[in-house]
Amino acid sequence: MTTSLRPSTRTSKIAATTLISALLIAYGFNQLLIPLKMISGGVSGITMIIGYATGLNIGWLYFILNVPVLIWGWRELGLRFVGWSLVAVIATTIFMQLIPTEALVQDLTLGAVFGGVVVGFGSGLALRAGSSSGGFDIIAAILSRKRDMSIGMVIFALNGSVIAALGFLTDDWDVALFSLLSIFTTGKIIDLIHINHVKMTAFIVTSRTEAMREALIPLYRGVTVIRTRGGYTNTENDMLMTVTTRYELNELRKIIAATDPKAFVNIVETVGVLGDFRKPVL
Numbered sequence: 001m002t003t004s005l006r007p008s009t010r011t012s013k014i015a016a017t018t019l020i021s022a023l024l025i026a027y028g029f030n031q032l033l034i035p036l037k038m039i040s041g042g043v044s045g046i047t048m049i050i051g052y053a054t055g056l057n058i059g060w061l062y063f064i065l066n067v068p069v070l071i072w073g074w075r076e077l078g079l080r081f082v083g084w085s086l087v088a089v090i091a092t093t094i095f096m097q098l099i100p101t102e103a104l105v106q107d108l109t110l111g112a113v114f115g116g117v118v119v120g121f122g123s124g125l126a127l128r129a130g131s132s133s134g135g136f137d138i139i140a141a142i143l144s145r146k147r148d149m150s151i152g153m154v155i156f157a158l159n160g161s162v163i164a165a166l167g168f169l170t171d172d173w174d175v176a177l178f179s180l181l182s183i184f185t186t187g188k189i190i191d192l193i194h195i196n197h198v199k200m201t202a203f204i205v206t207s208r209t210e211a212m213r214e215a216l217i218p219l220y221r222g223v224t225v226i227r228t229r230g231g232y233t234n235t236e237n238d239m240l241m242t243v244t245t246r247y248e249l250n251e252l253r254k255i256i257a258a259t260d261p262k263a264f265v266n267i268v269e270t271v272g273v274l275g276d277f278r279k280p281v282l
Contacts, residue, residue, distance in 0.1 A: 017129035018088045024122030025133050026059075026095030032115035033182065034058060035103035037175055039166055040119055041159025041183040043069060043135030049166055059096030063089055066134040073138035082138070088126050089134040112178040116185025123186065124193030159183045199270035201243050202252060206263040209238040215259045216240065219248055243270055 029040065029048075037052060039045035043065050051058035066089045074082040105111050123133045132138050163183065167176035205228060206212050216223050224241045244252050249267070256263055 014084060014129045015087070017125055018084055019091050021122040021124075021126035021129070021133065022088050022091035023095050024125070025119050026092050026099050028115050028118035028122065029058070030096055030099040030101045031104040032111045032118060033179075034101050036106075036108060036111045036178075037172075038108070038111060038115065038179040038182060039162065040115070040186065041162045041179070042139075045159060045162040045166070045179070045183075049162075049169065053169075057097075059093045062096065062134075063093040069135060069138050073132075073142065076142045077138070084129070085126075085132045085134050085138060088132065092133065108174070108178045109181075112182040113185055116182040117189055119182075120186035120189025121193065124190040127190065128193055159187075199243055199245060200249055201241065201268050201270045202256075203266040203268075204240040204242075204256060204263050205237050205265075206240065206260045207237055208260045208263075209240070212240055212256070212259050212263070215255045216242055216252075219244060219252065219255075221248075 029044070033040055034048060034051075039048040044062055047058050047061035047065050050056065050061055070082050070086055070089065073085065103111070105114070126133050160180070160183075163176050163180045166179060167173045204212060209225060213223055213225065219242070221242050221244050226239045226241060227236065228239045229236050242252075256265055
C-alpha cells in the first residue's frame, strides 16, 4: 500500500530542497565560475557572456532570460513543476546578490571541476525534488519527456553551442574548454543524483480503475489494465501497469495516493523497454 507525506510536510520538503539547490548553484557561480570568467552553459552561460561583455548584473540577467523559458515550461510541463522552478530561479538570483563574487580557487582546472560538481549537485537536487534551476534544465526536461534520453547529456549537448559561442566571441579557447569541462561535470553529477533515465514499472491494484487510468494518462506513458483476482479474498480487481522514469516516479506516487490511497502498488526497476515508451497506449 502506498504511503505519502502530508501535503504541508511534502511542500516544506520541496521548498527546503529548492532553496538549498539555489544556494549551491549561486555559490558555484559566484565563487568558482564567474571570478575565473568561465561559464556554466545554457541560459546561465548566456547571461554570463552578456555580463562579462556589458558589466551588467549577471544575477538579474539570469532571472530575465529565464522568464521566456519558464513560460514555455509552464505550457509543456505544467504549473507545479514550473512554479517550483520559478521559486528556484528567484532564490538563485537573490543568493547571487548576497554571495560575494570572489575566487575560491585560482586554478582553472579546480574551478571547472568543483564548479561543475557544486552546480550539478544543486541542479540535481532541484530536479529530484520536482523542480529545476530553470534555463536548459527545463528545455532538457521537455526533451527528455518526449525522447528517451539522459537529461544530463541533453543539457551537455545544448550547452555545447554556448561554449562554441564563447570561444569564437572571446577567442579564449582555454577558458571555453575549461567551461566545457565544468559543464560535462555538471551533467554527470545531475545524472548521478537525478537518474531520470532509469525506468521503473509500477503495478497498481485498485478498485478505482477508471479514475486511476485517467489520472495516469497525463504522464504520457502507456497504461495497461489487467483483470486480477485476490488469492486470499477471491475478490476481482483491476491492476494497472505502467512504465515510467525515476524523474516521474514522485509524481506517479502522488497521483496514486490522491486517486486511491488504499491501492496496492508494487514498483520495480526495469532493465529495458522494447516498443514505443514515449507515447500512451491507445
